Amino acid sequence: MTLVALDLSTPAEMRGRWAAFAAICATRGWAGSCFAEPGRWHYDDGGGNWADLRLLGDRAVLIGNDHEYSDTYFRAAAEYFGEPETDLLAGAPDWWAPPAEAAAAAGEWVGLVYGFDGGWSRAPTRSPTGSAASGCPR
Template sequence: MGLVTLDLPAPARMRGRWAAFAALLAARGWGGGCYARGSVWHFDDGGGNWADLHHVGEGRAVMLGNDHEYSETYYGPAAEYFGEDETDLLAGAPDWWRPVVSQVMAKDEYVGFVYGFDGTRWQRAEYDLADGFLSVGLPALNADRTHKSVVEFTQDAPGLGGAAPPADAIDALIAADGDVTEAHVTAVIGKGGWDAAAGAAAAREFLAA
């Protein structure tokens, strides 16, 4: 079986948006939901649905995750546990995808999707089932998603007094591409109440990859 090419942004294009949302959550004190640790970028929705992007060198990356409500693909132990037909998420995949999947599954995580970026394009195994990637709700997929997520999670920021964060401030936070300052974060969340320094530090972690 061949691989299916996906219309997804390259990791470099996602970095500024992923880092912007991580900055906001860290400033709020919810940093466990979105962060960078070394070569891995993490996002989860707080309800058990998640996506991780692993940088594996030479411009390559593997993104994998699961939506326990909407992933209809069952791989490895998940197929046996749920009594479902297995979807081989690595069918036709190059060998460099496999170590990441093995590493994650060793932590007893179920995996509903595995995508590989070869430096030019994202690809996945060929199947017709919904794998849960879109329903996970990764804000970094495009600027509109990032804006909406930032607005949603800052509605009760004490520094905004009930107002929405300025759109141009969100744009600037994204455009910083991980090289975020306290001023970038403060412009989005307002002064007082949340920790802009923690937000900026969380965003800068994305520069490591």
Template sequence: MGLVTLDLPTPAQLRGRWAAYAAIRAARGRDRTCWADVPVWHYDDSGGNWAEVHHLGAGRAVLIGYDHEHSETYYGPAAEEFGEDETDVLAGAPDWWRPVVERMLAEKEYVGFVYGFDGDGWKRADYSAEDGFRSVGLPALSLEKTRESIISVAREAPGLGGSAPSPAAIEALIAADGDVTEAHVTAVVGAGGWDPAAGAAAARRFLAF
């Protein structure tokens, strides 16, 4: 069975968006929901839904995650636990996908989707079940979603007094592509109350890939 090609941003396209959102979350003091720790980029919604990119070198990456409400693929232990038919999310996949999956299962995580990037594009196994990827709500999937997510968090900043952040400042933060400074973060959240240094540091961790 062949793999299905997906229309998703490349890791290079995801980086600036993911790093920008991580910067605002870290400045807010909630950095455990969005972070980079070589070689992993992590996002979760604090409600049990998550997605990660694992960078494997040589231009390869694996995007893996789970939505506890919408993933209906029931891979591995989940199939037995929930009494559901298993969807083989690794069917037809190259061997280099598997270690990431095994690592997450060893950490007692359910796995709903596994996508591989080989330098040319993202692919997944061919199945019809809903895997939960879209419902996880990864902000970095689009510029629009990234902007909306940053605004949602940043408008709580004391330095903004309840106002929305500057659109130009948000664009500059994303365009920094991980090479974020304290000034970038301050321009978005305002001065006072939050920690732009923590935000910049969180974003810069994405520069490893």
């Protein structure tokens, strides 16, 4: 299967915006909603939209869920919502799976999995995979 190319900013381009947004959230008292730690940048709006950018050297995996716009259902989310499961890893390199599987195993609804290896891509699916989470800095 051929992956679908996406037009998203590189992790290096996202870094400053993500940091600025995290600073604003911390100033407002929402430090847990947007932060960075080694190997992981996290965003969560507290209402079902979330994203994790997992940094893997020169590569990255963006996983998350946008409950307003995503029509994809990965692992337990498919059963919970009574929808067919979307294989968000179809045709993807093996290194995409651990962050997505870990998030699903931790009880997170996963509606998007994007991989970065010089450019962003996603698995081909019949449904759109939503945006990179509504408030996520692009």
